[in-house]
Amino acid sequence: MKEESNKPAIKILFSLFVTAVLIFFVERKYLVAEIRGETLSNYSSISWIDQIVLLIDDFEGLASDSVSVQKAGFFGYGRAKISLDTAHLDRNLTASKTCMKIDWRGSDGYAGWGKGVGKNIDINTYTDFLNFRVLVPKSSGAEETLIVRLEEDDNSNGILDEAKDDSWTYTVKLKPQDKWQLISIPLTDFADANAGGDSLLNISRKGGLHTVIFSFDQVEKYKPEHNWYFDFICFTTGRIKE
Numbered sequence: 001m002k003e004e005s006n007k008p009a010i011k012i013l014f015s016l017f018v019t020a021v022l023i024f025f026v027e028r029k030y031l032v033a034e035i036r037g038e039t040l041s042n043y044s045s046i047s048w049i050d051q052i053v054l055l056i057d058d059f060e061g062l063a064s065d066s067v068s069v070q071k072a073g074f075f076g077y078g079r080a081k082i083s084l085d086t087a088h089l090d091r092n093l094t095a096s097k098t099c100m101k102i103d104w105r106g107s108d109g110y111a112g113w114g115k116g117v118g119k120n121i122d123i124n125t126y127t128d129f130l131n132f133r134v135l136v137p138k139s140s141g142a143e144e145t146l147i148v149r150l151e152e153d154d155n156s157n158g159i160l161d162e163a164k165d166d167s168w169t170y171t172v173k174l175k176p177q178d179k180w181q182l183i184s185i186p187l188t189d190f191a192d193a194n195a196g197g198d199s200l201l202n203i204s205r206k207g208g209l210h211t212v213i214f215s216f217d218q219v220e221k222y223k224p225e226h227n228w229y230f231d232f233i234c235f236t237t238g239r240i241k242e
C-alpha cells in the first residue's frame with residue numbers, strides 16, 4: 001500500500017528532473033548559438049553549413065571601436081593594425097556586412113594578427129579543414145606568402161606554454177587580385193613549429209584551441225598602403241565546395 005501512495009510523488013519528481021535537464025540543454029544550445037561572431041543562424045542558405053565544425057569568426061555584430069574589437073579576442077602586433085571594415089565585401093553568402101582589415105603601419109620588422117579562440121572542441125585532424133576568406137588587392141603586387149598558425153592548449157590550462165603547447169604552421173601562397181579568395185587548408189598539412197607540446201595536432205575537448213594567428217613575414221615586400229581583408233574563419237569537416 002505504501003509503495004502505491006508514493007507513485008504520484010515519484011512521477012512528479014521524475015517529470016521535474018526531466019524538465020530541468022531539458023531546460024539545461026535548451027539553454028545551453030541557445031547560449032552557444034547566440035555568441036557574437038560565432039553564430040551560424042544567418043547562414044542557413046549556405047549549402048555546406050552542416051560541414052562547419054566551428055565558426056571561429058565572421059566579424060559580424062561587433063562594435064567597431066578598438067576596445068570592443070580587443071574584448072572580442074582580436075589582436076594585431078608589429079606592423080599589422082587591425083580594424084573592422086564594411087566597404088570590401090562581395091555578394092558571397094558568407095560575406096554579410098563586416099570583415100577584418102589589416103593595415104601596414106610603423107617600422108617593426110614583424111607583423112601579424114589573430115584571435116584568442118579559447119575553445120575546447122573536438123576537431124578531427126584527419127578529415128577537417130581550416131578555411132577563411134581573404135582579399136589581397138591586386139595593387140599589392142607579386143605573389144606573397146601568409147603564415148597561418150594554430151596554437152593548441154595541450155595542457156588545458158588556458159595559457160600558452162611554449163614547453164607544453166603545440167604550435168602548428170602552414171604557409172599559404174596568395175596571388176593578389178581584386179576579389180575574395182577562399183583558402184582551405186587540410187589540417188594534416190600543418191607542420192609542428194615548436195619543440196614543446198605532444199607533437200600531435202589534437203584539438204579536443206580536453207586540450208582545446210588557444211589562438212589562430214595570421215602572420216606576414218615578407219616585410220621588405222609590403223608597401224605602406226598594403227592591405228589585407230579577412231572573413232569567415234571556420235573549421236569544416238571535409239573540403240567545402242562553394
Ligand SMILES: [Ca+2]
Pocket residue numbers: 058059060094095096097098099231232
Ligand atoms: Ca563577415
Ligand SMILES: [Ca+2]
Pocket residue numbers: 152153154155156157158159160161164165
Ligand atoms: Ca597551455
Ligand SMILES: [Ca+2]
Pocket residue numbers: 165166167192193194195196197198199
Ligand atoms: Ca610541438
Ligand SMILES: [Ca+2]
Pocket residue numbers: 152154165166197198199200201202
Ligand atoms: Ca598537441
